[in-house]
Amino acid sequence: MLATSKEFKQNAHHAMADRGLQKALARTRPQNPAKRAAAVAALPEFEQLRDIGRDIKNHTLQHLDFYLETWEANVLSNGGHVHWASTADDARAAVLAICQQAGARTVTKGKSMVSEELAINEHLEAHGIIPIETDLGEYILQIRKEPPSHIIGPAFHLNREDWEESFRKVHTHLPADRVFAEKRDIQAEARVLLRDKFLAADVGITGANFLIAETGSSVIVTNEGNGDLTQTIPRVHIVLASIEKMVPTLEDATSLLRLLARSATGQEFSVYTTFSTGGRLAGDLDGPEEYHVVIVDNGRSAMVGTPFQDMLRCIRCAACMNHCPVYQTVGGHSYGWVYPGPMGSVLTPSLIGVDQAGDLPNASTFCGKCESVCPVKIPLPNLMRHWREREFERHLQPASVRSNLALWAWFVRRPALYRTATRLAAWGLSLLGRKQNRLTSLPLAGSWTAGRDLPTPEGDTFFARYARQQRNAR
Amino acid sequence: MSRDAILGAIRRGLRRGPLPDDQAMAVRARLASHPRHLIPARTRIPHTEQVDLFLDNARREFATTMRVADIAAIPEAVADYLAAQNLPSAFVMAPHPDLREIPWADRPLLRLHEGRAEPDDLVSVQHGYAGIAETGTLALPSGPDRPTTLNLLCDTEIVILSACNVVGAYEEVWDRLRLERTNAAGRFLPRNVMLVTGPSRSADIESTLELGAHGPRRLHIVLVDDPTGM
Numbered sequence: 233m234l235a236t237s238k239e240f241k242q243n244a245h246h247a248m249a250d251r252g253l254q255k256a257l258a259r260t261r262p263q264n265p266a267k268r269a270a271a272v273a274a275l276p277e278f279e280q281l282r283d284i285g286r287d288i289k290n291h292t293l294q295h296l297d298f299y300l301e302t303w304e305a306n307v308l309s310n311g312g313h314v315h316w317a318s319t320a321d322d323a324r325a326a327v328l329a330i331c332q333q334a335g336a337r338t339v340t341k342g343k344s345m346v347s348e349e350l351a352i353n354e355h356l357e358a359h360g361i362i363p364i365e366t367d368l369g370e371y372i373l374q375i376r377k378e379p380p381s382h383i384i385g386p387a388f389h390l391n392r393e394d395w396e397e398s399f400r401k402v403h404t405h406l407p408a409d410r411v412f413a414e415k416r417d418i419q420a421e422a423r424v425l426l427r428d429k430f431l432a433a434d435v436g437i438t439g440a441n442f443l444i445a446e447t448g449s450s451v452i453v454t455n456e457g458n459g460d461l462t463q464t465i466p467r468v469h470i471v472l473a474s475i476e477k478m479v480p481t482l483e484d485a486t487s488l489l490r491l492l493a494r495s496a497t498g499q500e501f502s503v504y505t506t507f508s509t510g511g512r513l514a515g516d517l518d519g520p521e522e523y524h525v526v527i528v529d530n531g532r533s534a535m536v537g538t539p540f541q542d543m544l545r546c547i548r549c550a551a552c553m554n555h556c557p558v559y560q561t562v563g564g565h566s567y568g569w570v571y572p573g574p575m576g577s578v579l580t581p582s583l584i585g586v587d588q589a590g591d592l593p594n595a596s597t598f599c600g601k602c603e604s605v606c607p608v609k610i611p612l613p614n615l616m617r618h619w620r621e622r623e624f625e626r627h628l629q630p631a632s633v634r635s636n637l638a639l640w641a642w643f644v645r646r647p648a649l650y651r652t653a654t655r656l657a658a659w660g661l662s663l664l665g666r667k668q669n670r671l672t673s674l675p676l677a678g679s680w681t682a683g684r685d686l687p688t689p690e691g692d693t694f695f696a697r698y699a700r701q702q703r704n705a706r
Numbered sequence: 707m708s709r710d711a712i713l714g715a716i717r718r719g720l721r722r723g724p725l726p727d728d729q730a731m732a733v734r735a736r737l738a739s740h741p742r743h744l745i746p747a748r749t750r751i752p753h754t755e756q757v758d759l760f761l762d763n764a765r766r767e768f769a770t771t772m773r774v775a776d777i778a779a780i781p782e783a784v785a786d787y788l789a790a791q792n793l794p795s796a797f798v799m800a801p802h803p804d805l806r807e808i809p810w811a812d813r814p815l816l817r818l819h820e821g822r823a824e825p826d827d828l829v830s831v832q833h834g835y836a837g838i839a840e841t842g843t844l845a846l847p848s849g850p851d852r853p854t855t856l857n858l859l860c861d862t863e864i865v866i867l868s869a870c871n872v873v874g875a876y877e878e879v880w881d882r883l884r885l886e887r888t889n890a891a892g893r894f895l896p897r898n899v900m901l902v903t904g905p906s907r908s909a910d911i912e913s914t915l916e917l918g919a920h921g922p923r924r925l926h927i928v929l930v931d932d933p934t935g936m
Contacts, residue, residue, distance in 0.1 A: 260913050277746050284743045295733050297716045298725045302737065309891060316708035368919060369910035385910065392912050416916045419908060423920060430920075431825055446737050447895050457858055457906040457921025464854050464898075475712065480733075481740040482880045489876075490746070497909070500763070501841040504921070505901040512897060515850035517801075517822040519897050529712045536719030 235584050237568035240591035244562040253563045256389045264554035267498025268605065275494065285491050286609045288484045289545035293536065299445040299478050300527070306448025310510030312523040319530060324355040326526045327437070327470060331361050334468045334522070336434035342452060342459030343367035344439025345383055345548060346474050346528055348570045349583070352437070363437075364429045366458040368422055375402050381564030383571065384496050384550045389563055392418070426458070436462035436520065440473035441547070442488065443525075446481040449509040450525060453492060453502045460504050469508070469520035474528045476544040482507075488547055491607035495549035531583040539618050543578050545608040552602035552612060558595050567592055574602035578615040586619055590628050593619035651695055658689035742877050749840045749874030756839040757872045761929065763842025767904030768917060769925040776932045781813040783928050784864060788829065791924065793862060797829035798822075802851040804936040805833055805866060823855040830856040834867030834927070836879045841903055844927070845879045848898040857900050863922040868933035876901070 236243060247253055272278045292299055304314045315330075317323035327350075331339060339356060341347065341363055353363040353374070365374040369387035373380060375398050380386030395418050400408065403425065412418050438459050440450040450471045452459045463469045479485050493499040511523040535541055553559040553573025564572035569589065571579050577592035586593075593616035602612045623629055624637075644650055665671040665688030673681045692700075717723055725733065751759065761771045774783050788795050796817040799805055810816055823830050833852055836845040844865055848854045857863060873879060888894040906921030917923055930936070 256912075263913060275746060275748075277744055280744055288743070294720065295725060295729075297713045297720070298730060298733055300713065300716075310893065316712055318708040318711045322708050366920065367910070368908045372910075385913065387910055388913060395911055415911045415914055416918075418911055419916050419919060423918065426920065427825070446740060447893075449895060455906070456908045456919035458919065460854070460900065461858050461920055464858060475716075480737055483740050483742050483877055486876045486880070487743040499903075500767075501843055501901070501903045503767070503903050503905070503907060505843075505903075507895060507899040507901075508897070509893075509895040509899075510897055513849075516848065516897060517850060517853045518855045519848060527712075529708070529715070533712050533715035533719065536716050537721060538719070541719070 235569040235580075235588055237580060237584070237589040237592055240566060240568060240595060243566040243568055244595070247562040247566045250563075252391055252394065253389050255391055257560055257563060260385070260388055260554075261560050264498070268495060268551060268554070269498075271494035271498040271500060274500070275490070278491075278494065281487060281491055282607055282609055284487050285547075285607055286545060288479060288487060289547075289608050292478055292480060292484075293476070293541055293544055296475065296478060296536065299480055300475060303443055303445040303448055303478060304527075306445070307510070307523075307525060308448075310448050310523075312448065312510045312525065315524060315526045317526055317528045317530070320350045320528075323350045323472070323526050323528045323530065324352060327352055327472070328355060328359055328361075330468065330470055330524050331356065331435050332359070334435050336361050336468070338362045338364060338429065338433050339435045339437055340364050340366050340430055340433040340462045340466065341370070342436070342438035342454065342462040343370050343386070344437070344472050345380075345570060346439055346472050347437065348380060349530065350472070350528065352472070364426070364433070366426050366430065366462055367454070368419065368456060368458075371422060371426065372398055379565065379570070381572065382550060382553065383548055383573075383575075389565070430461040430465050433462075433466045435468045435470060436464075436466040437470045437472060438463050440471050440477050440525075441492065442479050442485045443473055443477045443527075444479055444482060444485055444507070447507075447509055449507045451485055451489075451505065451507050453489070453505050455497075455499075455503045457504055460506055463506075463508060464519055467520060468522040469511070469524065471508070471523075471525040472528065473525060474530065475532050476546070488607075492547055492549055495551040495605065495607040535582050540578065540582050540615060542610050543575070543582065543615060545610055546575055546579070547608060548575075549607055551605040551607065555601045555605050557597055557599060557601070562595075567595075574612045574616070575610070578610075578612055578619065581619050586623050586626065587628055590619070590623045593617075593623070651693070654693045655696065658691070658693050661686070662689045662691060664688070740880075745875045745877060746840060751839075751874070753872070756874050757837075757869050757929070760837045760839040760842055760872045761927070763839065764837075764844075764904065764927055765842070767842055768907070769842065769904050769927055771927045771929060773929045773931065775930075777808050777930060777935050778812070780808045780866060780928060780930065781810050781816060784831065785813045785816055787864065787926055787928075791862065793829055797831050797864070798824070798827040798856065798860070799831040800833045800852050800856055802833035804868075804933070805831065807935050808866070822853040823859040825859060827860050829862045829864065830860040832856045832863055832865045834865045834871065836882065837867050837872040837927075837929075838874075838876055838879060838901070839872060840875050843876070843901050843903040846900045846902060847883065848896045848900075854898050854900065857902060858921050860922060861918075862924040862926065863905075864926045864928060866928050866930065868936060869929055869931045870933060872929075
């Protein structure tokens with residue numbers, strides 16, 4: 233997918249004026265944190281599990297080469313196939329080759345973010361193979377030719393009327409005047425239509441939430457069952473998985489699964505958690521005959537051994553974006569690429585370059601909520617700060633930002649001057665805003681105050697107050 | 707090519723070559739002992755309470771449940787359930803030896819055939835390998851006697867589960883599979899293990915939960931207290 237992360241500011245501006253999106257955000261904004269909080273409250277060990285989850289992922293990353301080799305050997309001994317892909321091109325070529333080998337005309341797909349990252353659908357279509365998204369949210373996005381706006385609720389930004397309109401437009405074999413009395417009628421229409429697609433597909437492509445070295449398995453987690461139909465009915469199953477999905481054992485995967493659904497949707501466990509280990513065995517009456525895994529790097533191995541290695545712990549639960557004041561204001565499309573929200577603000581610059589995505593790590597209030605809910609304790613604000621520093625080092629920011637920063641740096645290195653000036657400024661501002669306790673416009677900061685008010689200082693500067701407290705404490 | 711590039715880049719990042727022998731031994735030992743991590747306290751209760759917790763949690767996730775005393779009571783339980791749902795009394799059944807022991811002939815109106823599910827099968831009867839009390843989850847490993855399509859294609863799935871196969875935590879299922887199924891090559895997982903918690907659902911339309919997305923709209927669990935004969 234073509235990145236528009238460079239246009240973050242403009243994207244965000246449009247998003248804030250998008251009434252449909254704002255309606256959807258108003259709906260989900262309070263819901264998601266409340267659901268997670270309830271699930272966490274029902275499991276007293278949740279906080280301990282977060283430490284365990286972090287440690288499992290850290291251990292795996294420290295031995296990632298070893299576990300990848302162990303996993304590969306087990307997939308092969310189970311009769312499966314492993315295709316290594318350094319780049320997106322390698323991965324697309326591998327998927328296409330398997331599909332062509334299978335003589336595929338249609339391919340059903342379970343929800344997979346790495347598939348979005350690799351733009352698999354476009355590649356298959358260009359070679360005459362029809363990909364069909366089967367996750368309800370992904371299905372409507374494919375109809376509307378839109379990218380997902382959330383990593384687990386890809387179409388949360390759409391409203392009911394959007395669904396009805398798109399279904400009427402595309403499902404032309406059904407009576408045009410049919411009534412969707414309930415939301416479930418929309419879902420039922422998709423169920424019937426996609427059932428035929430599942431049965432006709434030659435290849436099924438799924439992602440993976442985890443790969444398990446011990447057993448050579450891949451794990452998917454869904455509520456709809458679409459991923460399971462995708463990987464059970466067609467003759468060939470292709471798993472697309474990036475290298476950081478690895479965990480050593482079933483027990484490790486199980487501990488992380490205890491964190492995943494609770495952090496994601498507030499469920500205790502997703503409806504279908506499925507462990508796939510190779511193709512059909514002797515006597516099996518169903519299941520795919522061939523099992524392939526395309527194991528994708530696409531920039532991740534370069535994060536190992538850097539501060540951004542921590543980001544490879546991510547289990548894609550979306551808790552960070554569900555709790556992010558920025559994401560909850562501008563939605564997912566503003567971020568301009570596959571991964572939105574705080575996790576995207578850290579991962580996207582790693583995968584497509586900080587020159588392309590430098591605005592993203594700046595799109596944060598550093599409130600720290602994302603880190604506080606992350607099931608594997610990724611220090612997201614800290615990693616965003618790392619990107620800001622790199623952006624500064626590489627002179628990627630506009631000249632005005634750099635010159636203002638330079639001015640501030642000059643100023644802050646002269647403490648006496650700084651304190652006097654800030655005391656004067658605080659006094660001046662409080663005088664200016666005395667009446668309404670807030671300032672709606674400021675000289676030289678017009679674009680800042682256009683979107684928000686500045687609360688007036690309550691007399692003292694922080695320095696003065698701190699010094700006084702220290703004196704009183706003595 | 708990609709393989710060497712990926713492994714090489716990881717090793718460069720970790721500032722080492724292939725894992726040194728002593729460290730590799732430690733990691734192999736961890737794989738071999740597959741240590742358990744924290745097991746939630748809610749699962750560490752007497753077995754009778756685990757059975758109740760399993761049923762409570764399954765119902766909370768929108769499964770329906772019925773508890774019967776022995777296998778003789780199963781045909782009537784299934785027939786009554788199907789009638790109450792206005793469903794035809796025909797179903798496709800897993801070719802599992804335990805299910806064959808059920809005296810289905812006691813209810814001559816029930817029509818069953820064994821095999822995998824086909825698109826026009828409305829009801830399936832599946833064999834439950836284990837029930838996990840922690841979250842009301844069924845463990846359904848695939849095999850010739852437990853086809854995966856029975857969990858997916860029918861509108862209604864009925865799972866017959868022995869109370870003695872209810873466990874506390876997921877990890878107990880992994881250990882049971884290891885114990886019962888490890889072959890000469892060290893493999894113990896079948897092609898597929900589905901952990902199923904309630905019927906299929908989606909919240910993709912306006913974040914409103916609706917049951918019956920792509921998989922079964924109804925999941926009915928028949929728990930058998932005394933599985934003698936099965």
